[in-house]
Amino acid sequence: MFRTFIWQLLFIFSLLNYSIFQHIHPSTQQWDYQRHGPDTWPHLFDTCEGEFQSPIDIRITNLIYDPHLHPLSFNGYTTNSSLHQWNFTHNGKTIIAYPPTLANFSISGVSLPEIFYLVQFELHWGYNIYQGSEHTFNGFKYPLEVQFIHRGRFSNALAIVSILFELRQHDNPYIDNLLSILNQTVDTSISIEHQLDISRLFPTDSSPRFYLYNGSLTIPPCTEDVTWIILARKIPISAYQLEIFTQNSIPSNFRHTQKLYSRKILANFQPELHESFYTEEDTSIHHSFAHMKNISNFFLLLILIIFWMIR
Numbered sequence: 001m002f003r004t005f006i007w008q009l010l011f012i013f014s015l016l017n018y019s020i021f022q023h024i025h026p027s028t029q030q031w032d033y034q035r036h037g038p039d040t041w042p043h044l045f046d047t048c049e050g051e052f053q054s055p056i057d058i059r060i061t062n063l064i065y066d067p068h069l070h071p072l073s074f075n076g077y078t079t080n081s082s083l084h085q086w087n088f089t090h091n092g093k094t095i096i097a098y099p100p101t102l103a104n105f106s107i108s109g110v111s112l113p114e115i116f117y118l119v120q121f122e123l124h125w126g127y128n129i130y131q132g133s134e135h136t137f138n139g140f141k142y143p144l145e146v147q148f149i150h151r152g153r154f155s156n157a158l159a160i161v162s163i164l165f166e167l168r169q170h171d172n173p174y175i176d177n178l179l180s181i182l183n184q185t186v187d188t189s190i191s192i193e194h195q196l197d198i199s200r201l202f203p204t205d206s207s208p209r210f211y212l213y214n215g216s217l218t219i220p221p222c223t224e225d226v227t228w229i230i231l232a233r234k235i236p237i238s239a240y241q242l243e244i245f246t247q248n249s250i251p252s253n254f255r256h257t258q259k260l261y262s263r264k265i266l267a268n269f270q271p272e273l274h275e276s277f278y279t280e281e282d283t284s285i286h287h288s289f290a291h292m293k294n295i296s297n298f299f300l301l302l303i304l305i306i307f308w309m310i311r
């Protein structure tokens with residue numbers, strides 16, 4: 001009788017605490033997207049735990065149209081920059097492209113207090129074509145996100161312009177050049193210089209549509225001094241073109257979306273429901289599964305306790 005009671009107690013204990021056995025406690029401050037992945041970052045870096053973390057899910061119901069935002073200006077971006085040599089470096093976590101030293105790419109407008117200059121751009125992708133982007137729209141994940149990181153001219157603040165890629169049936173010839181360079185940068189510590197014309201990635205209209213919010217770096221130390229500008233226009237890419245990422249040494253490198261807390265997401269246009277928004281079926285199924293698991297665990301526990309008490 002007493003032995004069964006001990007076994008039951010042990011069983012209940014393990015049911016309640018099975019998650020503690022899965023925790024990883026690395027001694028070093030390394031991080032990556034596998035063993036020391038995004039879920040462990042808040043344990044490794046205090047700064048990955050704030051209320052202004054990125055990325056986020058952009059929900060149409062949370063958007064606020066702000067007619068007072070200035071137009072977003074891309075300075076130098078839309079001119080033909082292919083004569084310059086970019087430096088593409090694979091750092092083991094992503095591919096980073098450093099602009100040519102003579103290039104003068106910057107952004108201004110919106111609500112930015114000064115000119116912000118391009119420091120680098122980097123990419124985030126996923127295991128398959130149904131994921132990869134860090135920011136999501138109504139729970140929908142895009143296959144690729146390219147982030148252009150800018151630093152303020154006088155301050156140390158950052159402004160990141162994010163471009164999302166959308167799956168299409170046909171190849172997009174304008175990104176072939178970029179993809180063939182990325183295809184040569186599949187492994188850690190490979191660094192190449194290559195010409196690249198990025199003008200086709202940027203909207204040429206005088207007032208491109210964007211979403212705006214205050215957030216953080218999406219990689220440790222997740223510093224929270226970032227103005228995020230997500231372009232509403234998506235760049236088409238085919239499943240075939242996305243295949244170059246399956247050859248990369250990193251299968252996936254995106255952080256999951258973070259809580260919005262009391263933050264606002266502004267838009268410089270009146271968002272319409274039909275516009276590039278997908279259903280949230282994916283995530284809601286996932287959520288309801290997690291929910292069901294919790295409920296079933298609870299009932300199992302309840303039955304066990306009742307069973308033990310009536311004995």
Ligand SMILES: *[C@@H]1O[C@H](CO)[C@@H](O)[C@H](O)[C@H]1NC(C)=O
Nearest residue numbers: 079080081082083197199200
């Ligand atoms: C940019 O310049 C290069 C080299 O002069 C040329 O081959 C390319 O077609 C140009 N691209 C555009 C979009 O004008």
Ligand SMILES: *[C@@H]1O[C@H](CO)[C@@H](O)[C@H](O)[C@H]1NC(C)=O
Nearest residue numbers: 074075076103104105106115
């Ligand atoms: C770089 O661009 C900014 C904004 O377009 C301009 O004010 C500045 O004079 C440029 N600097 C150089 C060295 O060309």
Ligand SMILES: *[C@@H]1O[C@H](CO)[C@@H](O)[C@H](O)[C@H]1NC(C)=O
Nearest residue numbers: 179180181183184241244247
């Ligand atoms: C990428 O590289 C592989 C192997 O070198 C090659 O077979 C493939 O065609 C390349 N893809 C692109 C898009 O350049």
Ligand SMILES: *[C@@H]1O[C@H](CO)[C@@H](O)[C@H](O)[C@H]1NC(C)=O
Nearest residue numbers: 087088089098190191192193
């Ligand atoms: C590219 O930049 C990285 C980091 O700054 C540097 O280590 C590397 O030598 C550069 N590669 C080339 C080909 O210039």
Ligand SMILES: *[C@@H]1O[C@H](CO)[C@@H](O)[C@H](O)[C@H]1NC(C)=O
Nearest residue numbers: 111212213214263264265266
């Ligand atoms: C971001 O934070 C600054 C400073 O607190 C605030 O003035 C600004 O309105 C915020 N921007 C957005 C989009 O919420």
